[in-house]
Amino acid sequence: MDGNEIRTGGKCPVMHGAITETGTTVMDWWPKSLNLDILHQHDRKANPLAGFNYREEVKSLDFDGLKKDLLALMTDSQDWWPADWGHYGGLFIRMSWHAAGTYRLADGRGGASTGNHRFAPLNSWPDNANLDKARRLLWPIKKKYGNKLSWADLMVLAGTVAYESMGLKTFGFAFGREDIWAPEKDVYWGAEKEWLAPSDNRYDDVTNPSTMENPLAAVQMGLIYVNPEGVNGKPDPLATAQQVRETFARMAMDDEETFALTVGGHTVGKCHGNGSADLLGAEPEGAGLEEGGLGWMNNTTRGIGANTVTSGIEGAWTTHPTKWDNGYLHMLLNHDWELRKSPAGAWQWEPVDIKEEDKPVDAENPAIRRNPIMTDADMAMKMDPIYREIAERFYQNPALLDDAFARAWFKLTHRDMGPKDRYIGPEAPQEDLIWQDPVPAGRKDYDVAAVKAQIAAAGLSVSDMVATAWDSARTFRGSDLRGGANGARIRLAPQKDWEGNEPARLTRVLSVLEPIAAASGASLADVIVLAGNLGVEKAAKAAGVALDLPFAPGRGDASDAMTDAASFAPLEPVADGFRNWLKKDYVVSAEELLLDRAQLMGLTAPEMTCLIGGMRVIGTNHGGTRHGVFTDRVGALTTDFFVNLTDMAFKWVPKGANLYEIQDRNSGAVKWTATRVDLVFGSNSVLRAYAEVYAQDDNKEKFVRDFAAAWTKMMNADRFDLA
Numbered sequence: 064m065d066g067n068e069i070r071t072g073g074k075c076p077v078m079h080g081a082i083t084e085t086g087t088t089v090m091d092w093w094p095k096s097l098n099l100d101i102l103h104q105h106d107r108k109a110n111p112l113a114g115f116n117y118r119e120e121v122k123s124l125d126f127d128g129l130k131k132d133l134l135a136l137m138t139d140s141q142d143w144w145p146a147d148w149g150h151y152g153g154l155f156i157r158m159s160w161h162a163a164g165t166y167r168l169a170d171g172r173g174g175a176s177t178g179n180h181r182f183a184p185l186n187s188w189p190d191n192a193n194l195d196k197a198r199r200l201l202w203p204i205k206k207k208y209g210n211k212l213s214w215a216d217l218m219v220l221a222g223t224v225a226y227e228s229m230g231l232k233t234f235g236f237a238f239g240r241e242d243i244w245a246p247e248k249d250v251y252w253g254a255e256k257e258w259l260a261p262s263d264n265r266y267d268d269v270t271n272p273s274t275m276e277n278p279l280a281a282v283q284m285g286l287i288y289v290n291p292e293g294v295n296g297k298p299d300p301l302a303t304a305q306q307v308r309e310t311f312a313r314m315a316m317d318d319e320e321t322f323a324l325t326v327g328g329h330t331v332g333k334c335h336g337n338g339s340a341d342l343l344g345a346e347p348e349g350a351g352l353e354e355g356g357l358g359w360m361n362n363t364t365r366g367i368g369a370n371t372v373t374s375g376i377e378g379a380w381t382t383h384p385t386k387w388d389n390g391y392l393h394m395l396l397n398h399d400w401e402l403r404k405s406p407a408g409a410w411q412w413e414p415v416d417i418k419e420e421d422k423p424v425d426a427e428n429p430a431i432r433r434n435p436i437m438t439d440a441d442m443a444m445k446m447d448p449i450y451r452e453i454a455e456r457f458y459q460n461p462a463l464l465d466d467a468f469a470r471a472w473f474k475l476t477h478r479d480m481g482p483k484d485r486y487i488g489p490e491a492p493q494e495d496l497i498w499q500d501p502v503p504a505g506r507k508d509y510d511v512a513a514v515k516a517q518i519a520a521a522g523l524s525v526s527d528m529v530a531t532a533w534d535s536a537r538t539f540r541g542s543d544l545r546g547g548a549n550g551a552r553i554r555l556a557p558q559k560d561w562e563g564n565e566p567a568r569l570t571r572v573l574s575v576l577e578p579i580a581a582a583s584g585a586s587l588a589d590v591i592v593l594a595g596n597l598g599v600e601k602a603a604k605a606a607g608v609a610l611d612l613p614f615a616p617g618r619g620d621a622s623d624a625m626t627d628a629a630s631f632a633p634l635e636p637v638a639d640g641f642r643n644w645l646k647k648d649y650v651v652s653a654e655e656l657l658l659d660r661a662q663l664m665g666l667t668a669p670e671m672t673c674l675i676g677g678m679r680v681i682g683t684n685h686g687g688t689r690h691g692v693f694t695d696r697v698g699a700l701t702t703d704f705f706v707n708l709t710d711m712a713f714k715w716v717p718k719g720a721n722l723y724e725i726q727d728r729n730s731g732a733v734k735w736t737a738t739r740v741d742l743v744f745g746s747n748s749v750l751r752a753y754a755e756v757y758a759q760d761d762n763k764e765k766f767v768r769d770f771a772a773a774w775t776k777m778m779n780a781d782r783f784d785l786a
């Protein structure tokens with residue numbers, strides 16, 4: 064049935080006029096229109112626990128009781144989904160890893176911190192087959208601990224406790240991941256329209272993994288990482304090694320971490336492919352409602368236990384798959400391996416020759432022994448020279464693997480939680496780790512008013528102060544809670560040299576602010592923000608509005624030693640619609656980049672509008688250009704940007720890809736120049752509606768107040784100590 068049939072009183076006997084299915088939305092009619100929805104996800108109205116403060120409440124969780132219950136659950140096999148060898152550890156670990164492993168460094172999106180694994184598309188990715196069962200097995204625990212335990216925390220904890228129950232000394236665990244209640248709308252998982260479409264779609268050259276489209280990290284649509292059977296399903300461990308290296312690097316893992324994770328991951332559990340994938344029903348999102356939200360059901364034969372089909376590969380990696388031991392490297396390094404097909408028809412490596420007692424027993428019948436297996440990615444750990452060197456080293460000294468794995472597992476599962484101050488619970492590790500971007504606490508006891516007075520007397524321009532504070536704060540992204548003004552990393556490499564930070568201007572401004580910080584005891588991070596606030600207040604005053612921005616001291620200054628310069632590279636802006644700047648060789652549409660950045664910063668569409676309108680009249684434009692200044696009164700926080708944008712006295716004339724002239728419609732005289740980003744606020748129907756609000760005569764002061772609120776939100780975005 065389609066919409067026309069309903070409206071013409073056609074075939075549908077029941078009157079209903081709402082669009083209850085996607086497929087006929089505005090975005091379908093005009094696929095190129097800006098998806099402002101990404102700025103307004105996770106509405107309070109969709110949250111059944113609105114007003115509930117998870118991060119406070121989880122502190123009173125019965126941590127010990129929960130852990131005991133989880134340990135008991137590990138070996139409490141259920142008839143509806145029996146545990147392999149009577150232990151669910153492998154399944155739960157795979158669930159935790161798949162929840163966390165979608166994280167990618169490039170934009171910080173993905174990862175385990177929101178519980179997104181419950182929702183589409185992730186709940187139905189081919190690679191997540193049968194993890195719906197893992198979540199269902201956890202339901203009694205979730206039910207018991209209720210609101211005090213989020214799914215997001217539980218899914219990561221289950222894998223961590225599984226490792227403990229199998230004998231690994233973990234590096235710790237932190238609670239504090241708050242659940243979302245609807246699928247994320249902002250995450251780009253790839254352009255393919257078909258699951259597991261060939262890798263070639265997302266590489267310029269599939270033989271050169273670094274050419275994978277950014278910000279993607281997985282090699283095919285619907286996979287978390289690489290294809291276990293080889294590049295495009297063709298076994299070749301050396302080629303797979305290259306893809307593993309790139310994929311894990313995009314998840315922020317180096318060679319040793321990647322090796323430790325793969326080896327440690329496959330030290331326990333098994334692959335499932337003892338049957339035919341053709342007998343499986345649809346994935347959860349596409350399955351009939353009688354499946355109760357589960358997917359991949361085999362309703363024709365016994366498709367559980369030893370007959371489960373998940374990846375299609377069949378077998379365990381080690382002799383004792385429910386024990387944390389050195390069995391994986393023992394198996395991998397001491398046997399020759401040959402390619403065979405699993406019962407489900409997947410490529411897998413099996414030992415040419417193996418002693419009977421070294422084989423793992425069947426997952427259900429201990430009287431039968433089965434061949435161990437290696438995936439193509441496992442073989443990469445032996446065949447690739449760099450991984451091989453690590454393999455030999457870790458095999459000789461298993462304690463190295465224990466430590467490397469425990470640390471890498473902790474990083475994998477906590478990377479997107481932000482700084483360690485946000486960790487909750489008795490087992491949260493205290494050690495400073497470089498990937499947490501540590502920042503020491505700054506002083507709060509200095510005389511803020513006196514410092515502000517010194518800045519005011521130092522003679523910096525409004526534009527200098529506002530632009531520097533903005534550049535310091537704008538790296539913040541809510542996706543993994545990195546970046547931001549705290550730490551004043553803008554004075555350290557690599558940030559101080561980023562083109563978008565205008566190094567010459569930055570050096571000049573910092574040379575004024577640094578002595579003020581040093582003399583007062585305030586951190587430079589605080590002084591930069593204070594200067595920005597001062598600039599905004601001056602601009603408001605010039606527009607006739609008295610403004611006294613709130614300021615909370617206490618930011619700290621980070622050090623070079625605790626800054627992993629390489630991992631900051633992805634935070635570099637290549638475009639900043641707020642500062643009206645786009646790297647010259649960047650071809651993506653400027654307004655899409657603006658939207659992406661606003662989403663990462665956590666701004667709503669009205670907040671984004673205010674900030675753009677304010678920046679344009681304050682005149683912070685990159686390099687001091689006049690593009691998009693849009694006012695004759697630069698430096699005053701007026702509503703001129705919106706007034707002039709909506710005034711029919713002017714016409715917009717394209718002058719190149721990104722530039723426009725704003726001409727007087729009658730005389731043709733050029734008044735100002737603008738960029739695409741400016742004009743989107745006059746042309747997009749929604750953004751124009753916002754622009755009109757601020758162009759109205761009665762909202763001049765409201766604009767200043769709204770700008771101030773959005774500005775303050777940005778300056779404090781990374782003040783987790785204030786939350």
Ligand code: HEM
Binds near residue numbers: 147154157288332440
């Ligand atoms: C190098 C990339 C990796 C590849 C290609 C890969 C591939 C696979 C495949 C094909 C399976 C079988 C799934 C099934 O049929 O049930 C599997 C299972 C598993 N993987 Fe990985 N994996 C990788 C990395 C990891 C990592 C990093 C971890 C955790 C740190 C991990 C932990 C597990 C566990 C515990 C299982 C067993 C699941 C069970 O017993 O039900 N894997 N992996």
